[in-house]
Amino acid sequence: MLTLTKKQKLFLDYITKFIEKNGYAPSFEEIKKHFKLSAKSTVHQHISTLTEKGFLNKEHYKARAISVVQDAPLSPTPPYTPTYSYGYKEQPIQHEKIDNFLNKIICGDAVEIMEKMPDYSIDLTVTSPPYDELRNYNGYHFNFEGMAKNLFRVTKNGGMLVWVVGDKIKNGNKSLTSFKQALFFQEIGFNVHDVMIYKKKNTPFMRTNAYTNCFEFMFVLSKGRPKIFNPLKVKTMRQGQEMLPFNKGADGINKKILGELKSEKTKTNIWEYAVGLHGTTSDKIAFEHPAIFPEKLAEDHIISWTKEGDIVFDPMCGSGTTCKMAIKNNRAYIGCDISKEYVDLTNHRLKAQGLRLF
Numbered sequence: 173m174l175t176l177t178k179k180q181k182l183f184l185d186y187i188t189k190f191i192e193k194n195g196y197a198p199s200f201e202e203i204k205k206h207f208k209l210s211a212k213s214t215v216h217q218h219i220s221t222l223t224e225k226g227f228l229n230k231e232h233y234k235a236r237a238i239s240v241v242q243d244a245p246l247s248p249t250p251p252y253t254p255t256y257s258y259g260y261k262e263q264p265i266q267h268e269k270i271d272n273f274l275n276k277i278i279c280g281d282a283v284e285i286m287e288k289m290p291d292y293s294i295d296l297t298v299t300s301p302p303y304d305e306l307r308n309y310n311g312y313h314f315n316f317e318g319m320a321k322n323l324f325r326v327t328k329n330g331g332m333l334v335w336v337v338g339d340k341i342k343n344g345n346k347s348l349t350s351f352k353q354a355l356f357f358q359e360i361g362f363n364v365h366d367v368m369i370y371k372k373k374n375t376p377f378m379r380t381n382a383y384t385n386c387f388e389f390m391f392v393l394s395k396g397r398p399k400i401f402n403p404l405k406v407k408t409m410r411q412g413q414e415m416l417p418f419n420k421g422a423d424g425i426n427k428k429i430l431g432e433l434k435s436e437k438t439k440t441n442i443w444e445y446a447v448g449l450h451g452t453t454s455d456k457i458a459f460e461h462p463a464i465f466p467e468k469l470a471e472d473h474i475i476s477w478t479k480e481g482d483i484v485f486d487p488m489c490g491s492g493t494t495c496k497m498a499i500k501n502n503r504a505y506i507g508c509d510i511s512k513e514y515v516d517l518t519n520h521r522l523k524a525q526g527l528r529l530f
């Protein structure tokens with residue numbers, strides 16, 4: 173028999189009674205209000221768990237589409253088991269302390285590693301998955317849903333996930349897996365804080381009947397409201413003093429006044445990077461990995477969404493780009509990759525830079 177925590181039981185009772193009374197399910201907003209919660213993500217979390225445990229059905233991407241499973245195995249209310257998992261294993265999982273994972277490059281399946289990590293422990297994840305099996309990373313596959321749910325669980329409230337992804341083209345048809353993944357992240361409780369573009373400065377011409385693809389998506393997802401935003405700035409085109417228009421009066425004449433132009437402004441959400449040697453990185457060894465993203469991309473997100481001492485995670489760290497930039501910016505890091513070859517590569521890369529001391 174599956175167990176429910178006291179809170180999960182309260183959620184289930186509320187939803188059951190609401191449906192009995194109204195004939196339709198409560199919205200997430202109504203549930204949030206009823207339980208006086210500060211973030212809708214907590215509602216998502218409980219609904220996901222109740223769905224996984226077989227007490228609720230929830231249709232994706234549809235409002236008020238929760239229903240109660242009539243023959244669910246009802247569990248005893250307290251005493252209860254206060255542990256649960258968003259992974260695929262049904263039995264409660266004993267989480268280890270986050271300190272056990274800090275400043276390590278761990279070899280293994282990201283979902284299995286995350287399942288050992290405690291809830292609410294990561295400030296920022298910057299990662300890039302295998303794209304639609306586009307490349308064969310030594311033949312490894314990954315379980316997207318298990319990855320997404322665990323990423324949500326381990327992220328702190330106000331923490332962020334940056335998911336860098338592109339789409340495969342098969343028979344002239346783009347897969348749009350990137351968007352399907354983003355919608356799934358939203359469904360399980362992440363807030364789609366921004367959809368950013370990673371623009372590549374130098375890209376080879378690849379298709380005869382379409383424009384050269386020069387970008388990937390960077391889905392910037394938050395667990396609740398982002399707790400940190402340090403906006404990156406760029407220089408403005410014109411600086412100094414200039415005659416600037418100000419509000420028209422009743423006479424309709426557009427007046428001008430001498431004003432100071434701002435010397436810098438917040439960057440747009442399209443970030444452009446040179447790729448290749450000395451663009452992506454100057455570490456030659458990193459190119460032994462087939463799909464690295466630019467160091468500057470990782471660094472820009474680390475600076476934007478974290479402060480010194482925060483924990484930065486990359487569950488599919490490849491050549492270790494995110495970890496390297498976390499160290500360079502005085503953040504703690506956790507990296508993992510399923511391929512021993514890439515874990516070794518990352519360790520060599522960090523060591524060669526004098527960044528890995530043990």
Ligand SMILES: C[S@@+](CC[C@H](N)C(=O)[O-])C[C@H]1O[C@@H](n2cnc3c(N)ncnc32)[C@H](O)[C@@H]1O
Pocket residue numbers: 280281282283299300301302303309312313314315461463464465466487488489490491492493494508509510511514
């Ligand atoms: C796009 S690459 C990441 C590259 C990285 N951002 C960099 O700059 O080097 C994706 C990585 O995911 C790893 N991977 C694939 N399945 C995995 C899994 N189940 N668990 C952990 N890593 C996995 C692959 O070995 C590959 O190195």
